[in-house]
Amino acid sequence: MTASSAQVRRPWLPAALRAHGWSQSDVGTLSYLVLDEIVGSSATMLLSAWPWADLQGRVRFAVDDSTRGVTVDVHALEHALYRGWLERPPRIGDVFAAVVPQAVHDVQEPDEAPQWDRPIADLVDGPVYDLTREGRTVAALADSALVSPVLPAVEASRLGLAGRQDVDAPRAPRRDSVGPDGDDD
Numbered sequence: 001m002t003a004s005s006a007q008v009r010r011p012w013l014p015a016a017l018r019a020h021g022w023s024q025s026d027v028g029t030l031s032y033l034v035l036d037e038i039v040g041s042s043a044t045m046l047l048s049a050w051p052w053a054d055l056q057g058r059v060r061f062a063v064d065d066s067t068r069g070v071t072v073d074v075h076a077l078e079h080a081l082y083r084g085w086l087e088r089p090p091r092i093g094d095v096f097a098a099v100v101p102q103a104v105h106d107v108q109e110p111d112e113a114p115q116w117d118r119p120i121a122d123l124v125d126g127p128v129y130d131l132t133r134e135g136r137t138v139a140a141l142a143d144s145a146l147v148s149p150v151l152p153a154v155e156a157s158r159l160g161l162a163g164r165q166d167v168d169a170p171r172a173p174r175r176d177s178v179g180p181d182g183d184d185d
Contacts, residue, residue, distance in 0.1 A: 009052040012059045014134040015169030017097060028052075031100035032061075033124075034135070035077075035090055036069065043074040043090060044113045045123070047100050051138075059138045068105060069113030072120060076181035080120035085175045086130060095135030097172070098124040121178040130173040 011028035022030075028050045037044040048067035051059050061067075078090050104123060116123065 008055050009060075012051045012053045012138075014131060014172070016131065016134055016172035017129060019169050019171040020129070020174065029099060030097045030129075031105075032135075033096040033098060033100070035092055035094040038074055038090065038092055041074050042071050043077055044069050044071050045077075045116075047104065047123070050097075059142060066105075070104075070116040070123070071113045072116045072123075073181075076120055080178050080181045081128065081175070083179070086173065093132070093136060093139075095131045097129040097131050099126050101125050120181050124178055126177070128175045128178060130175075134172070 010024060013022065013024050013027050017027060017030075030050050032048045032050055034046045034048075035043055036046045046067055046069050049062050051061045053059050074090055081096075082088070082090055100123060
């Protein structure tokens with residue numbers, strides 16, 4: 001591999017988003033949201049630029065100031081985002097894809113993860129996709145890649161690790177809009 005081919009970056013396009021019609025040219029407009037921490041009634045959501053993949057398909061995240069955290073009320077998060085859509089309560093490591101308004105990214109706060117006092121729906125603009133399954137898989141692969149060598153394609157194929165076509169991948173669960181934060185639904 002040449003030095004220039006190692007630098008090639010393309011937005012990560014999970015098969016579950018491709019099944020919704022997202023393409024390599026527009027998936028980078030999404031933000032990557034991770035439920036990073038739950039302490040008592042507070043949850044920290046990390047909002048970051050969309051990750052990219054290199055030529056080998058390894059997913060990488062920007063190492064800059066593009067990630068920002070917000071602290072939200074976990075019950076408001078559950079009511080606004082999870083209820084009526086996901087069959088689970090909020091849990092650490094949940095991953096979502098959504099368009100986050102630029103105004104949210106632009107807010108400069110002295111805290112690492114300031115309290116979000118506005119409705120949860122103001123954090124996203126439009127549909128939200130649950131990518132928890134893919135996000136956890138990619139995280140596990142990235143962790144393994146830190147201590148494993150890259151296998152030549154012939155060796156990977158011999159071991160049954162050459163991958164498979166994901167043309168029939170299931171669509172990521174999608175919620176068209178985030179609901180109100182309260183119990184009055």
